[in-house]
Amino acid sequence: MKPPRFDYVRxxxxxxxxxxxxxFGDEAQVIAGGQSLMAMLNLRLAGPRVLVDISRLEALxxxxxxxxxxxxxxxxxQADLLDRADLAEAVPLLALALPHVGHAQTRNxxxxxxxxxxxxxxxxxxxxxxxxEGQVVLRSTRGERRLDAAQFQTGLxxxxxxxxxxxxxxxxxxxxxxxxHAFAEVARRHGDFAxxxxxAVAHDGQVRLGVAGIADRPEIREWPFEREDIDxxxxxxxxxxxxxxxxxxxxxxxxxxxxxxxxxxIAEARSCAN
Amino acid sequence: xxxxxxxxxxxxGFTLNGRAVSGWAExxxxxxxxxxxxxxxxxxxxxxxxxxxxxxxxxIDGRAVRGCLYLAVQxxxxxxxxxxxxxxxxxxxxxxxxxxRKHHALQCGYCTPGxxxxxxxxxxxxxxxxxxxxxxxxxxxxxxxxxxAGIMAAAREVAAEP
Numbered sequence: 001m002k003p004p005r006f007d008y009v010r011x012x013x014x015x016x017x018x019x020x021x022x023x024f025g026d027e028a029q030v031i032a033g034g035q036s037l038m039a040m041l042n043l044r045l046a047g048p049r050v051l052v053d054i055s056r057l058e059a060l061x062x063x064x065x066x067x068x069x070x071x072x073x074x075x076x077x078q079a080d081l082l083d084r085a086d087l088a089e090a091v092p093l094l095a096l097a098l099p100h101v102g103h104a105q106t107r108n109x110x111x112x113x114x115x116x117x118x119x120x121x122x123x124x125x126x127x128x129x130x131x132x133e134g135q136v137v138l139r140s141t142r143g144e145r146r147l148d149a150a151q152f153q154t155g156l157x158x159x160x161x162x163x164x165x166x167x168x169x170x171x172x173x174x175x176x177x178x179x180x181h182a183f184a185e186v187a188r189r190h191g192d193f194a195x196x197x198x199x200a201v202a203h204d205g206q207v208r209l210g211v212a213g214i215a216d217r218p219e220i221r222e223w224p225f226e227r228e229d230i231d232x233x234x235x236x237x238x239x240x241x242x243x244x245x246x247x248x249x250x251x252x253x254x255x256x257x258x259x260x261x262x263x264x265x266i267a268e269a270r271s272c273a274n
Numbered sequence: 275x276x277x278x279x280x281x282x283x284x285x286x287g288f289t290l291n292g293r294a295v296s297g298w299a300e301x302x303x304x305x306x307x308x309x310x311x312x313x314x315x316x317x318x319x320x321x322x323x324x325x326x327x328x329x330x331x332x333x334i335d336g337r338a339v340r341g342c343l344y345l346a347v348q349x350x351x352x353x354x355x356x357x358x359x360x361x362x363x364x365x366x367x368x369x370x371x372x373x374x375r376k377h378h379a380l381q382c383g384y385c386t387p388g389x390x391x392x393x394x395x396x397x398x399x400x401x402x403x404x405x406x407x408x409x410x411x412x413x414x415x416x417x418x419x420x421x422x423a424g425i426m427a428a429a430r431e432v433a434a435e436p
Contacts, residue, residue, distance in 0.1 A: 002325060008301035008347055010276040038343035039324035042304070051301065053348060070415070080336065103414030105392055106325060108337040190413050 003041035011150040014059050014139070020052050022141045026163035028052050035102060035110035036118040055111075058167060065090065069134070069171040071211040078107035078115070078125075081151075091130060091172045092272075096183035097124045103191040110186055113167045119157045122213035124185070126153055130218040137169040138162075144178055146171070149218075156216040169217050172221060179203035179208060180273030182265045185213075186257050188248065195249045196257040200269035203255035207266055214241040225270065234262040253257045278347060288352045290315065299346035306330045307412035308346035309356060317357040317387050321323075321416075326340065328415035331388035332356050338395035359386035369435065370394060373428035389415050393429055403433050406428030 006029075011017040029035050029048035032055050040046040051267050054060060060075040063084065070091050072139055073080065079093065081087060088095040095130050114138055115125040129136070130149040136145050138161055153159050154233050161167060175181075185197035197212040208222045221237055238258040243251035278284050278301045290313065297312035304323070309315045309332075321329035323342045330341035333355040360368050367375065370393055380386040389412065396403055396411045403411075408429045414415035417425065 002304065002307070003302040005280040005302050007280040007299070008276075008278040008345070010347075012275050018277045034343055034345075035340075038345075041302075041407050042323045042342065055348065099410070103328070104330050104396075105338045105340055105414045106343075107330060109339045137404060190410070 001042050001046060003038075004044055004047045006041075006048050007218060008053065009050055010053040010056065012057075012059060014054075014166070014168065016140050017052055017054055017057065018139060018164075019048065019108055021166055023166045024050050028163075029218070030117070030166060032114045032154070033077055033106075033110040034114075035106045036114065054166070059173070063123050065174065066171075068174050070094075070174055071137075072112045072114040072170045072172065074111060074167050074169060076112055078110050078112055079104070081112060082107065091132070091178075092127050092175055093181040093183060093201065094172060096181060097128050097197075097199065100183070100185055100191070100197070102122050105193075113170050114147055114216055116152070116170055117152050117159065117161065117167050119155075119159050119211070119217070120193070121156055121216050121218075122197065124183075124194065124197055124199075124212065126198050127199050127210050127212040127218040128183075129172065130172050130220050131208055134173055135171040136164040136167055138163075139168045140165045144168075150220075153217045162223075176203055180269040182268035182269065182272065184261055184265050184268075186261065193248075196254050196261070198258070198261055198263045198265045202266070202269040202273040207269065209266060211237070211241060211258060211263065214243045214258070230263060230266065231259070234259050237262075276300075280312065280335065282375075284347065286346050286350050289353050290354050291356060297346075300370045301345065301347050303346045304342055305332075305344040305346045305349050305354075306341040308349075309341065312346075315350065315356060315358055319387050321382055321384065321388075326416070327388075328386070328392065331384050331391045332414070333391055333395055336395075338392045352381075355391070357390055358394050360390060370397070370428070370432050373431045376405075377424045377427040378419060379424040379428040381417075381421045384416045386417055388424060391415070394431070396429075397432060403429075405430070 003196045028047040031053050060073040082098045136152045180202040184202045185194040189258045192211045199210040202209040210220045236253035243254040276344045283298040286299045294361045319329040321327035325343045
């Protein structure tokens with residue numbers, strides 16, 4: 001199918017983009033890489049009055065280490081980030097997860113912040129942001145605020161972004177000394193939406209495990225290394241997430257992935273930690 | 275700030291396979307439809323129109339992207355490369371196209387333009403890709419004739435060429 005009719009605006013500055021969002025509110029839709037939004041437009045699941053294209057904004061095209069975070073601008077593509085030679089050192093979990101995000105051809109256009117904005121429950125980047133306790137930076141003509149990952153995503157395809165706010169950056173915490181990371185997912189085909197995705201961070205005697213693809217947003221649990229009843233912990237987590245049957249997998253299969261793949265991901269993260 | 279009315283057609287220009295082209299597009303017009311219907315360049319195929327199948331893959335500014343997830347107005351001023359740009363002007367096939375023919379890497383041919391552009395992109399960036407790198411790129415395409423073995427054989431041959 002083809003997109004419905006909309007006006008198209010390409011601001012030259014972030015301030016111009018914010019002014020358009022202030023004017024149009026929820027009748028405006030921001031497009032960066034458009035790898036989710038264009039499909040939704042083509043399927044007519046989205047029908048904005050005005051499309052605000054931020055993909056050429058220089059100010060949002062940079063990626064920089066600020067303090068203890070890698071701050072990724074809203075126009076930075078997933079491929080740009082993967083091309084960074086120091087990514088595996090700076091934010092190892094992103095280096096592990098990004099190859100699972102869509103296909104090479106969609107990563108060339110899709111942005112990191114766009115993935116976060118879309119808020120698909122099975123998607124890898126919101127899972128990484130939540131597992132690492134990162135933040136989303138939102139700006140409007142009213143000012144700027146930072147939301148923790150857990151505050152930002154509020155459910156299935158929904159976030160705490162206000163209609164006049166632009167996501168200007170995502171902040172992923174830099175690797176802490178001695179931390180270990182691991183990522184794994186089960187999908188029908190590499191690059192397809194994950195049926196279940198798992199991210200683990202091992203640090204300072206604690207394990208954090210994030211699960212995507214079951215609840216309406218990434219779910220995070222944390223416990224100390226010493227717990228010997230890890231199978232019981234994962235079994236309880238699998239049931240807690242209240243999995244549902246759908247076209248792609250049964251609830252039981254999803255629980256089985258958490259119970260079966262969970263221990264491997266945790267062991268791998270722990271083996272990388274020191 | 276560029277502001278385009280959704281009900282009107284606007285002048286769009288970019289470089290296509292090395293030459294300047296232009297045409298008219300409403301903001302909602304997909305780049306694939308602009309290429310095929312406005313410019314008459316029908317080498318780029320349209321499959322699923324939601325980014326899954328890969329038939330419409332083209333290169334923009336030296337990156338393989340889905341043509342169906344790209345608006346014509348977004349391509350304004352860009353460098354676009356399509357399958358029409360692969361062969362020599364006299365029609366002689368390039369090495370990748372010859373390998374596709376040799377290994378029967380196309381059956382119905384519908385997915386072929388997209389695969390050729392994705393693999394062109396891979397070889398431009400990584401002249402000697404590994405098996406895993408080839409698989410990653412080919413994995414972004416659907417061939418409903420399921421001719422993947424031939425496609426992989428063709429890609430491997432080009433990867434091994436001196």
